[in-house]
Amino acid sequence: MHIPPRVAMVAGETSGDLLAGLLLDGLRAQWPDVASMGIGGPRMQERGFDAWWPSERLAVHGYSVELVRRLLGLVRIRKALGTRLLTTDRPDVFIGVDAPDFNLGLEARLRARGVKTVHFVCPSIWAWRAQRVETIRASCDHVLCIFPFEPELLARHGIAATYVGHPLARVIPLQPDRLAARRALGLDEQGEVLAILPGSRSAEVAYIAKPFFQAAALVKQARPAITLIVPAVPALQDRIRRIAAECGLADALTIVTGQSHAVLAACDATLIASGTATLEAALFKRPMVIGYHMHPISWRLMRAKQLQPWVGLPNILCRDFVVPELLQDAASPQALAAAVTDWLDAYRHQPARIAALQQRFTALHESLLRDTPRLAAHAIQTLLQA
Template sequence: MQQPPRIALVAGETSGDLLAGLLLDGLQAQWPQVRSMGIGGPRMTERGFTAWWPSERLAVHGYSIELVRRLLGILQIRRQLRQRLLGPDRPQLFIGVDAPDFNLGLETSLRAAGIKTVHFVCPSIWAWRPERVEKIRRACDHVLCIFPFEPALLAGHGIDASYVGHPLASVIPLQPDRQAARQALGLQADDQVLAILPGSRSAEVAYIAKPFFQAAALVRRGHPAIKMIVPAVPALQARLEQLARECGLEQVLTIVTGQSHTVLAACDVTLIASGTATLEAALFKRPMVIGYHMHPWSWRLMQRKQLQPWVGLPNILCRDFVVPELLQDAATPQALAAAVLDWLAAGQQQPERLAALEARFTDLHHSLRRDTPWLAAQAIRHLLDA
């Protein structure tokens, strides 16, 4: 293709915005005048993307009740987006970045209308909801995979795919500079630091932040000098501050805007909600306790469709419980605190245990580290030239 293409993208939530921003870097290297538009966030708009709707309009939590509450608005956005993309100035390519519940159906209709479609981030059919593979086959001309085992799995179902690495593995250094991160946060080299990451969505905070903060209060009883830091998206900062007051942590817990990577680089251990952030913590080689809680109906539905014993990405990729997972009813403040205290004790009494975890996470980092923007752009170029 000689002329720069017109490419539509949809990215939901903070993680999708990050992935799409890196993808746009690769596309702009291929086609400096590429035009991109659709649904996206600030990292995308920084790269010249035209956001018709902000990505947070697609953010939901859970599988049933939370989705139903916003379903009508989300479906309306998808109808309006489809009409716009099938209008006179239609794109040459549509890229759905994650958000499979929104994107796969949209991709199916666009592909049927003659627009080539790419899905970036293979839905986790290897973990749960395997029936999605048929929907992927109908929806996608090509899938960009972020985990190395996925292309062969998709090929077995007749779906073209490429492994492009996980973008975070290139963004996060193999050897994070903890000293610089601590200096940036005003911490001392010998401080004991607990990072608390209760998620970036409002419903996540509603379900898991209070047990996390209650656990932190219990940890502080045994470690009164410990520093506790919460990286927060601006929209949730006031709510987190209120919860900190309710849990008696107002004077001892520091809430910072953004800076999740700096906080993870600086900490000794993190108490973290299941999701992409757990992979970030693994790439920073940090011990962690994974916790999660959702609406009981959502939990029951998810359990029925779960294919693996692990939920946290580090454990799934290592195929082992290398870090503890405390989910739903097991995510009590007492259990969360005990797991954090266990890691803190290991730091003082079992350095070999932490070294083994770091080695495992380093191997994982190497396996995921590729030139993702370039590989993704090459796959897209081949598709457009076909």
């Protein structure tokens, strides 16, 4: 189509905003005057996206209890958005970026009324909630997949899909410059650096930050010269400072605004919450300890639907426990600190182990490296021309 399309999008949370921003780059390269609107964050807005609601309104932690607390508000937003897209602001295509609990139902409603629908990032039906494949088939005209094995899996269920690579694989260099990152952050160029990433959502920080900081305090006691650094969004920095102070780290923690990529590039190892950030750490070739903690009811429900032995993305993609996962009750401060210390000691005593991990993560990086914006925009153009 020569006339630029009207594109409606919904992206939730920081990771969705990043993915959607890169997708918009591809759409704008294809159609410089493309109009885009819906729910999005700052990266999308920098690219001319008209955000009717901010993406953080969709941020929810856990599986059931936390979701229920905000369910009514989310339902109202989704209903209002769907009505607007079907009446006054009808798009040529709707793209739901991740956030499947919110987007798939909206996509089904729009598709039933003739709006073409795309879902960017295949829901993790290969990890848990396999029954969701029926919902995907009813909701999506096309799925943009970020992992190479997903299109074949979807094709078995009659769902059209395209592998577009993982956008982060293009953003993060194959050979990160640790020294440049340390200089940019004002860190000691030679000393040990531990990055602590307790999540980007308020509820995550509430559950995860305390055991992470207690673990960091134990590491600091054993290694007084180590630098502890936390990248955090402004809205969470005060809470992070309070929790850190409670754990005895008031004067021992460096908090930076955002800059998670610089922090991961600069560190020797990271203590990190399970999620997209673990893949970022893998692409930066950094040893990590994956930890997670959530409401007990949410945990039981999630575990009942889990299909694989791994939770962290690096382990799922490598199909092996290449880095430790300490989840729920196993994520004690002592266990987390011991696992972090094991990686830090490996630099001196087991350099071959560090090199082997980096080689594995480099191979993973190369498998995910594609021209994602161009491939995604071409798939959307093909759908619109069908």
